[in-house]
Amino acid sequence: MSFGVWLLMSSIPFEQQRAIALVDCNNFYASCERLFQPQLSNRPIVVLSNNDGCIVARSNEAKALGIGMGTPLFKVKDEIKKYRIAVFSSNYTLYGDLSKRVMDTLKTFTPNVEVYSIDESFLDLAGFEHHNLQQYGEVMRKTVMQWTGIPVSIGIGSTKTLAKTANHLSKKSPTHNGVLNLNAVHDLTAVLESVAIQDVWGIGRRWSDRLHQMGIHTARQLRDADTNDLKKRFNVILARTSQELRGIPCIELEEEQPDRQQIISSRSFGERIEQIHPLQQALSHFVSRAAAKLRKQHLQARHISVFIQTSPHSKDPVTDPYYKNSQSTRLSTPSDNTGELIQHALQLLEQIYQPGHRYLRAGIMLSDLTPYAQRQGDLFAPVVQKSDNNPLMQALDNINQKMGVGTLRYASEGFGGHWQMRQSRKSPRYTTRWDELAVVR
């Protein structure tokens, strides 16, 4: 951009304030479960992490009972009985499908949508200034509820961080009708003063502790802190957050999903594993899942790593010491071939496996990913057909897509051993399986 053009743009006196909305599904997993079991409408609900380990979602009733996010299930057993809390294993097939319905609904309100996570989207409302954004948000909210049955909250601000803040506030206070537009409030400073520093997007435990020590306790104080000082004492990320609170956009909307940089597949086991054989099966399974994901995105991996670990919560460090290790290797040429990647993974496992430990968790990571279309061959290796041209991988993916994940698999994955995770309270896949549809009498 030439200097003249820059001058011209920056001198436009009444530049339109940007408007970004953050739409967030309320207690998303709990809301999904409730949708198909309306008899639970006033009962507390919690949804568990993989392996039924800890609580990752709570309905408002469960929150009101003081059930904390991330609490291990066994610690709240009494409360669950006492208050008849409904408990579900996580059902990602169901949540993923309902998420897509919500996002599709939102896309009818503006074409510029960044799906930020399974239950959140940023919407660019530029060009909607002639609307009353408060009302527009309320219509959005009503429509999503009517079309999908999922309640959402909406926050609007001139940057992503302010939109996040608005969303946080809209949930806290019922007077906003689930929609809060910070662009329209009279005293933004007072509003930001009411937001605790740890509730600002991008400020986690560590940083909020350090900020408190520096005397910065609220969003307003972070907004007014010296940018260079923040950059020096923390890093540019925090400096950007401060700028965003000032209304200076530093984090752009990303409508196009960038290519993945890594794909991880890992799990805690249903039972502890000591032998190498079930570990081999589990890792083969993890590689299969990751490789399928890789092919779905038309990527190939150049780097693979394997990790295994015992429980960090072991009671006796002498008989049951904590052990974790990982090993990785660089492939001579990028691959998306499940069989080839399994071979590498199992070789890496040999290098780090130590007998005598009770392993709790293992996983693999594929990284250094490049699009298949841009692959570079190995000058000295025989030409191997991969991905799109590989009929075996194609057939594998096609069959598994039609008949269900895991229908066709590598023998090294075995047939379901102890390593498989516990999911004792999973609801049906109401919206994606014919044989699990809800029945109306």
Next chain:
DNA sequence: TCTGGGGTCCTAGGACCC
């Protein structure tokens, strides 16, 4: 007894190059 999984970005420091 029982404590998730999958991502991103940034920085510091070492190896290496010219």
Next chain:
DNA sequence: TCTGGGGTCCTAGGACCC
């Protein structure tokens, strides 16, 4: 005998997010 300085790439680790 005297032995620089600037740059890039890679990796590990730390912080964050949902």
